[in-house]
Amino acid sequence: MEEPTFVQVQDLHKSFGANHVLRGVNLAVGRAESLVILGGSGAGKSVFLSHLIGLMQADRGSVTIDGQNWAELDRGQTYDLRTRFGMSFQEGALFDSMTVYDNIAFPLRRQTSKMGKGEIKDRVAECLETVGMPGIAQLMPSELSGGMRRRVGFARAIALKPEILLFDEPTTGLDPIMTTVLGEVIIQMRERLQATTITITHDISSAKMIANRVAMMFKGELVHQAPRDAFFNCDDPIVRQFVDGKSQGPATEALIKR
């Protein structure tokens, strides 16, 4: 039998009250692929990402990860499937009552198969090394800058050596140098883990850097998707307006309205 597509999203709909946020998203992502989803504010990117990891349930349609549909899993199975994910949140979402060390050790300690203290220590050091921030384990999140917090968030996301990495706006609000640094960190993490990565962003330069394939989300739908180079050279009007950053065009109305 043919192996199912690793990440399969079919006709995904989600509404909040009268606000129809996702309007039939279809997507397939293979193993070790790096997909970037571009889109303006309010296009539904974050909501979509929440569905991918089962934080939200679809009103209609399905999200299937390696053959397992989130809607059909019970509590235990949901948590088991999530251990195969790593997710980095927009502002890091670090636990501010814990040190950097405890933050990264958190998913390791939560596992059902217990790791020894020494193993956890080694793994935390390794993760911090991967994101280029060794030696800060004893700091509190409040002592870190924005870019450092993101990187600690990355380190926490890769602690369990996940098969899928999700990045929610990894570079938003950072300076161009830090944006490039984080792009390199993402590429390095992906290569070390051979993980599938799905990144949502509105930052064109980091999209160009980390993607194999790019998709454009607009008004709750994926309106255009293509391999990286083809995407940035295509002449889809919405994509063109977004990539070139023009104020006039088909996307303007929707972006202002939201």
Add this chain to the structure above:
Amino acid sequence: MLSALGSQVLAFTESAGKFSIFTARAMAAVVRPPFELRELMKQLERIGVASFPVVAVTCLFTGMVFTLQTYDGFARFQAESYVPGILGVALLRELAPVIGGLMMAGRVGSAMAAELGTMRVTRQIDAMEVMATDPLQYLVVPRLLATVVMLPLLIAMGDLIGIWGGWYLINVVMDAPLPGFFDRVFEFLEPFDFWSGMIKSLFFGLIIATVGCYKGLTTRGGAEGVGTNTTNAVVYASLGILVSDFFLTRMLT
């Protein structure tokens, strides 16, 4: 007008239903592994030990004021010797649990709502979910257990402190020695007076923790949301204590 009233009733019913489901799920999570012993110890310390001074001062002054008022009143018909007994009953059955409970709603209920609310709006709760950890088990259960265990203990100590406050007021401050003060208190009291106060404290602890955690976890909308929900947590927990106190008293007398 009517439709506005109707939508308010609906909104109230909906939130009451959600709160009940939350409470039931929290109760179920208490008995389900894994058990977060480390977190529980932390909360026992933060909720119980750290609240002792507040409850002690509250009960001390409540005991003293109550004694002052009743002494003054009872002196009108030369019944001062009944003051210790009345103080014991009032304090153990009513004053210590209710006033101590209200203080704890302000102290720990607000802290829970603010802490969990901030975690919610900064997506730390989502991060926890993503890392295969149930916030109900990791955050709510330790707070719930710690409050339910610690509030009765704090109130039991508050009972003693309040009675001592009454003795101190009569014998030292007013310099009107009442021999055998403590004997009079404990002769008058029945064990059930003490236990009814403990049952009340246990319920009040349950109300404080569930309302505080529920308000925290359902926070939306940034700093403003955290502020509103923290205030609401204290108001609803306090109202819950005062209203349930009446019904508990009805059942326990």
